[in-house]
Amino acid sequence: MYPKLEKEYNSKTLKEVTFVIDTAYNGVAETGDGKVTFSSKYMTKYPGDIDVVTHEVMHIIQNYGNGAGPGWLTEGTADYIRFKFGVDNKGAGWKLPYFKPSQNYDNAYRITARFLVWIEKNIKPDFVKSFDAQLRSHTFTDESWKNATGKTVDELWAAYSANTQI
Numbered sequence: 651m652y653p654k655l656e657k658e659y660n661s662k663t664l665k666e667v668t669f670v671i672d673t674a675y676n677g678v679a680e681t682g683d684g685k686v687t688f689s690s691k692y693m694t695k696y697p698g699d700i701d702v703v704t705h706e707v708m709h710i711i712q713n714y715g716n717g718a719g720p721g722w723l724t725e726g727t728a729d730y731i732r733f734k735f736g737v738d739n740k741g742a743g744w745k746l747p748y749f750k751p752s753q754n755y756d757n758a759y760r761i762t763a764r765f766l767v768w769i770e771k772n773i774k775p776d777f778v779k780s781f782d783a784q785l786r787s788h789t790f791t792d793e794s795w796k797n798a799t800g801k802t803v804d805e806l807w808a809a810y811s812a813n814t815q816i
């Protein structure tokens with residue numbers, strides 16, 4: 651997965667990454683400085699959820715640093731990548747949740763991911779790749795939505811709310 655994401659998104663990404671299986675860690679997984687920590691408790695309980703790896707290594711590819719953009723977009727993009735490139739989301743019972751009126755684009759993770767998929771399908775194919783590059787070069791702004799799609803993020807969410815099929 652990692653070489654595939656490297657080729658698609660960031661050819662300058664780290665060439666060596668470290669995986670740690672931590673028996674004392676109570677989260678699911680986390681990534682920083684080229685190191686992914688996985689919870690042995692979680693992976694023992696959910697052995698089919700191997701695309702936790704896909705989500706986490708995308709964070710290494712992203713390498714946005716501090717202040718690059720909203721955290722919800724970083725996490726939404728990592729789940730968008732899991733949706734698009736995951737090797738066995740079905741086996742894990744992992745899918746994008748249906749739209750609900752109580753949601754908002756900044757809910758992060760799968761809710762944001764589905765919004766990104768919808769935008770690519772209905773408004774602007776492949777825009778996530780350009781957002782990813784902008785976030786990495788710290789050139790992403792609120793205007794980026796309008797520049798890419800002709801709509802603000804709020805206008806996009808309103809359009810998505812009105813027609814949620816992906």
Ligand SMILES: [Zn+2]
Nearest residue numbers: 705709725728
């Ligand atoms: Zn994440």
